[in-house]
Amino acid sequence: MFVAPALLLFGVFVLYPMGSALSYAFFSWQGTSRGAFVGFENFVALFTQEPFTTQLPRAFGHNIAFFVGTMLIQNTLGLGIAVLLHRRARTRRMLQTLYAMPYLVSPIVIGYLWTLLLSPTFGPVNALLRQVGLKSWALPWLGDPTTALWVVVLVSAWQWVGFPVLLYGAALGGVPEELSEAALVDGASHWQTFRSIVFPLLVPAIGTVSILTFIFAMEAFALPYALGGSTGNPAGATDFISLLFYRTAFENGSTNAIGSSSAIATLLFVVIFGGAVVATKVLRRHQVRVGA
């Protein structure tokens, strides 16, 4: 009864548009007017027709690489920072805030900022590298397909690292002091205490961070758009599924743009939803095992 208002809002603003987007994928379109029901034709086209047959797998690969890259950085660096901060009671608050600062800024702004910093003509990063004698390191970071994707990963991790720091900070606060103290009294080293007592209790938080990173990485749009434009410059090296969706929906002159792009959106939803459900299941099983 009391959930009714919230449910209504959720239904009108989330479920209904979602359902209609799903239905759009099963029709052929003439601009904004809906044509005949075509079943899975729009989906089949994603796997049989150019440009999708080359661009979709490529973009998907980039999304996965982006996920793995950011997850590794956030779970190692983020956890490391959180553990170090946890021991510094006095400056913890201030530093947590500082680390979280970049994610208060729009990814579009962050993207343009780094484009300027990394510019091969005027960028201070390359100027600095040249001055300290690392001339061979002064690369066109965003203009070389071998480095561009990793720049996106690093900039994203730089922007979002404050988030896992906060989550891990909270999780560390939830680990009872007595456990660590008892272990230390029993002669365990700091590292042993962390590995055998604190770390297992952090696993739920690590799972949470990983799943949120997965969702975030699969639907990444703003930062890649700001760093590489809608075509994933250079030469598609920073193309993501969301950018492919954007091009299909808004930039090509195809009159069936709504059909094809809705099919991409639905596919993306299935991947994100499926991935998140499986990961949550695995995480839950682990929690049952450690009895947390």
Add this chain to the structure above:
Amino acid sequence: MTGTIRRSFTALTMASAMVALAACSPSSPSSSSGSQGDTKNVTLSVWSWRTEDVAAYTTIFAVYEKNHPGTKVDFKAFKNTEYNLILTTGLAGSGGPDVAQVRSYGQLQPSIASKSLLPLDGVVDLSSWDANVVKSAKGKVDGKLYAVPLAQQTLQMFYNKDVFAKYGLTPPTTWAEFMAINTKLKAAGVTPMAVGAKDSWTLPMLHQVLAAPRFGASAFETAVTTGKKTFTDPDWVASLDVVKQLKPFMPDSVVGVAYTDAQILFTSGKAAMFPGGSFELGFFQKQNPGLKLGVFQVPAPQGSPAMEPTTTGYADGAFGISAKSHAQAASKELVTWMATKEFGQLVADNVKQLSAVPGVSYSDPLLKEMKENYTKNPTPYLLLVDFRYGAPSGTEVLGTGVQELLMGKKTAAVVSADLQTGVSQWFKPGK
């Protein structure tokens, strides 16, 4: 503890995934009947993406209101990047515009296919206009006219007169002279051409400016659209090689240089030339008011099928009438006025753009020169004018292809073959 967290977390997971999908759904079309309103005491809502030109259009429409008592024009501008979506919604539902600025060529087709715009055949007569420009406002399938083109852009080489004077250079008239200028500037430590190849959309334009005569310009357009030739034609491949050949005269690691960096290289005098569109003029003049600008057409490269240099042009925006407008008679009157020289002249004077209306004169000497060059030797911006009617668009494929070409990852022949494969997905010759 974990129970609650787990539940709320699952909900959060689902919610974020759903938002991703929900954000993608366009509004569904709703039906309402348009009726003929009378032309007396009517307010026409006009939509545009030119937020920077609101003042100019207010001036322009004030002239119209003065000569058409009883008609008020309510000009509304929306953010350029969100305009397509806003307009799609506006044309489909109620509360939309009577007259709307619409995109050109391929990007106009979805609005036509959904029957959101009124056909204007018999309402306005554009028979004396540049066919390239009129094509921008026509339906690809039915060939009917759906809008009155507003502006035109030309593509050519800009140059910095002071830098040219410093090294004793004059605009080239032969390909050999053009190469000599580049070589001399490079030897003097000046970047000859400011190119921002990181932004792939600029590259099909670069190709047009540097090498249109090499693939045969307008003659090639006819051949390729009728199916007599394809993009694997040796002249087309050679035209891409021209771009590659000029790479030493572009900034170092050019594929990493952003378009905005290229603009600054040029306006700051660090680069001597800028291959670009007439739309750059306002920005260049604002960025560096002391900049002495000139323009020239790049001479035809050796071996070109046509040895005349050309200026590339295309229409950029048009005004059409919403099929849902309740004041169709008054709207027709307004767009008819938009096809007159009076309106064209007002646009040229106030918006500082090349008008699509023939016979307009320009007070800015550079605009005048660009227009004259185009009138003398016009050629269409081929991949925009003819190959942006499906996915993948020709401009998208070639933009990426030229990046691969400049990085040495693909040869001109492979890039051309990719382009042919790409557009073949939807392009059928002769249609």
